Amino acid sequence: MKKLYGNAVVGQSGGPTAAINATLAGVIRGVLEQGSDKAIQTLYGMRNGVEGFLRQDLIDLTAFFNSEEKLACLEHTPAAALGSCRKKLPQPQDDPAFFQALIALFEKYNIRYFFYIGGNDSMDTVSKLTAYLKTCSYEMVAIGIPKTIDNDLVGTDHTPGFGSAAKYIAVTMQEIIRDCAVYTVPAVTIVEIMGRDAGWLTAASALGRTVTGFEPDLVYLPERMFDMDRFMEDVRAALKKHPNVVVAVSEGIRFANGSYVGEGTQSGAKDAFGHAYLAGTGKALELAVKSELGCKVRSIELNLPQRCASHLASETDLRESVGVGRSAIKAALEGVTGQMMLIQRISTEPYAVAFDSADVCEIANKIRTVDDAFINAEGNHVTDACCAYLLPLIEGEPNTLYHKGLPVHIIL
Numbered sequence: 001m002k003k004l005y006g007n008a009v010v011g012q013s014g015g016p017t018a019a020i021n022a023t024l025a026g027v028i029r030g031v032l033e034q035g036s037d038k039a040i041q042t043l044y045g046m047r048n049g050v051e052g053f054l055r056q057d058l059i060d061l062t063a064f065f066n067s068e069e070k071l072a073c074l075e076h077t078p079a080a081a082l083g084s085c086r087k088k089l090p091q092p093q094d095d096p097a098f099f100q101a102l103i104a105l106f107e108k109y110n111i112r113y114f115f116y117i118g119g120n121d122s123m124d125t126v127s128k129l130t131a132y133l134k135t136c137s138y139e140m141v142a143i144g145i146p147k148t149i150d151n152d153l154v155g156t157d158h159t160p161g162f163g164s165a166a167k168y169i170a171v172t173m174q175e176i177i178r179d180c181a182v183y184t185v186p187a188v189t190i191v192e193i194m195g196r197d198a199g200w201l202t203a204a205s206a207l208g209r210t211v212t213g214f215e216p217d218l219v220y221l222p223e224r225m226f227d228m229d230r231f232m233e234d235v236r237a238a239l240k241k242h243p244n245v246v247v248a249v250s251e252g253i254r255f256a257n258g259s260y261v262g263e264g265t266q267s268g269a270k271d272a273f274g275h276a277y278l279a280g281t282g283k284a285l286e287l288a289v290k291s292e293l294g295c296k297v298r299s300i301e302l303n304l305p306q307r308c309a310s311h312l313a314s315e316t317d318l319r320e321s322v323g324v325g326r327s328a329i330k331a332a333l334e335g336v337t338g339q340m341m342l343i344q345r346i347s348t349e350p351y352a353v354a355f356d357s358a359d360v361c362e363i364a365n366k367i368r369t370v371d372d373a374f375i376n377a378e379g380n381h382v383t384d385a386c387c388a389y390l391l392p393l394i395e396g397e398p399n400t401l402y403h404k405g406l407p408v409h410i411i412l
Contacts, residue, residue, distance in 0.1 A: 001335040004139055005039050006112035011046040012080040013118035017161030018310040019321040020147045022075040023117050026325020028065050039333055040113055049085035050125060059412060075318060076400050077409040078310035089125050092132040099132040106140060113141045113332050119148030123340055123364040130338035130360060141332045144340035144360045145324060149307045151200035154368045155358045157345040160324055163317030163393035166204035168309040169193060170394055173205040177214050177246050186243040187296040188235060188289050192282030194306050196252040198369045199223055203382045205248035210387045217245045222252040223370050224379035226261055232292050234380050251281045311407060315396025327355035351392035
């Protein structure tokens, strides 16, 4: 596509992360660094994603971020500064009027560049918009920029936001293990970690193995069928080794019949994309262990801090998140459209990456699960190869600005 001249709009969608604003900062930096030939005049931010754009709820980001201090603060601010949404767009052929209204708004604000930061459902939005743009005369670039703590987008080595969430989980698990080790009374602690279809986050609980030598006794991922009887055998075997057993479980582990382990404790509610709201897996296993083994047992649900704990962000993650945002602007100005930006790993030792892109239509609505080589034969832990893949993603501590003991965040 030829170089287009006009304005751009960027939005954030889906679950927030500790690094999604770093990606937004990268997009803003890319626009500000265009040089004399400014194809993008104004960068608008849509509040609450596509829903906000349809309401014409926009903010001029190029005007707001008029200093390096503001951009640096944005990079270290958790959650989605622009707000988020989980709006599912219709298929273009099913509701052309919806897309006609969307294009009319793009024309009104002379939007020639559309950037959407998000996960799988957000890439679905970019894919549908790309498909519609091929059928109309309005010229516009649409680029997806990856973001998800779940690390489940195909095509990219890993996703921005995952490294910081993995670091939080790895650190928190080390702290839990230390706390549980102070008593000699036999006890089981079950830690529930986010992950519906992919167990990448739960796998990160084992990273202490490569650094401190301490890790959970057992790790269960949704990539393997969960068997309650086998689980009880694993716990009994662990209790014979030492009295303080710690278990990490993905919220999305399932039985052989496909039902979630925590299904009985869940509401059954679903989001706009049909995804069940998961919680209660740890509690279900806690009750089962109490009934079967009769020992002291507790469950811990890490919940939202997994994605918003910017005080434990990975410097690697923040740096790459800024980089992938910058690379989206560069690619768009070179005429790339209908693509999702990628992080490609060049090497692990020394760790190095590069940015690229791929057809968003080949990425949307697909799930990247944990590699078979990263899960042990018993299906109750991860391998050394898994830890080697994960470790570089959590390294480095950001230089966060504090004021009177609290980190400074920016509010849009």
